[in-house]
Amino acid sequence: MSFDLQLKGLRALVTGGTKGIGAAVVQGLHAAGVQVMTTARAVPAEPNAGVSYVAADLSTAEGVAEVARSVRERWGGVDILINVLGGSSAPGGGFAALDDAQWFDALNRNLMPAVRLDRALLPAMLAQGSGVIVHVSSIQRLLPLPESTTAYAAAKAALSTYSKALSKEVTPKGVRVLRVSPGWVETEASVALAERLATQAGTDYEGGKQIIMQSLGGIPLGRPAKPQEVADLITFLVSPRAGSISGSEHLIDGGTVPTV
The missing domain is CATH 1.10.1220 (Arc Repressor Mutant)
Known part of the structure; x- marks a missing residue:
């Protein structure tokens, strides 16, 4: 039996697509025949052939607006939106080491890019009556490390809650919203x-x-986990083969989270 993911020709935007999980997602989608656009602060010296790159800082509203403008000019909209961008540069030292700047940095890197891109690109998905959005969260929303990742974990928890609310709103209108939460990759x-x-x-x-x-x-x-393993999961979830999956969170953590 053929297991064609039926992705050929679809349009996908992947944020943070030049390193780690994002780069693996870009490669996997491209190999499946998807038209892929991705973002980074700078275009790589050796870009993947056939992939479009937009240089932008998605931690800012202006950067998100630039990416949305590029998508509309090239394609008019997208069928798949995958927000991989995230991370933390907070110092160790627990709660006392986190000033307002550290907290806003965590939110602007791990929550607001998804919120802003959805707001910019979701209306076109709703207009066409189809689409898939994936927000890459983290198991740290369930298992925060107080020494160094409190703000990051809280931002990912906010992203997860936002994703669930968005799914309840737009799934009846044809757009699936999913969360993928890796452990250590x-x-x-x-x-x-x-x-x-x-x-x-x-x-x-x-x-x-x-x-x-x-x-x-x-x-x-x-x-x-290997970045490719996370990318394979995401590639399946955005495909028509997973057409009845929406609103759910998919952990890929080797069993790290000890609860049901």
Whole structure:
């Protein structure tokens, strides 16, 4: 039996598509025949052939407006919108280390880009009566690390709640809204973190990975996810093959979250 995902020719915007999960999503969709546009603060030196890039800072309203304008000029709208962009640069030290600037940075990186892009591009989806939106959240909304990720986890929790509310509003009008919440994923940034922790502890990279896994309370699978594994899940979810899935959150964490 053929398992064609029926994605060929659809139009997709992927935010944060030059590194980590975002880059894997871009590659996966492109390989499935999707027309892909992606965003980054700067266009990569070696862009993927056949992928359109928009240089913009999506933590600002102006950056989001620039991306929305590029989408409308090129395609008129999108069929798939995947918000991968996110992250944290907050210092360690718990709640006392987080001033207003740190809190607003977390919200502007992890919540507002999705809110603003949805507001700009969702009306065209509603007008055509079809579309899929995926917001990439994090298991840290369920398992925050108080030493360093309180603001990030709170922002992702807000993104998840917003996504659920949006799904209840627009699913009856033909637009599916989904959340994908990864655990620890072996991206370029997490590799660098594991290497830094390994150096500090006087161990090797595998030892650094163990330190991270222990900080998460363990990963039953015994390893982080690969960016491609997250991308494969997202690619399936946005396809017509997953046409009855909406409003749900999909954890991909190797069993890290210990609850039902």
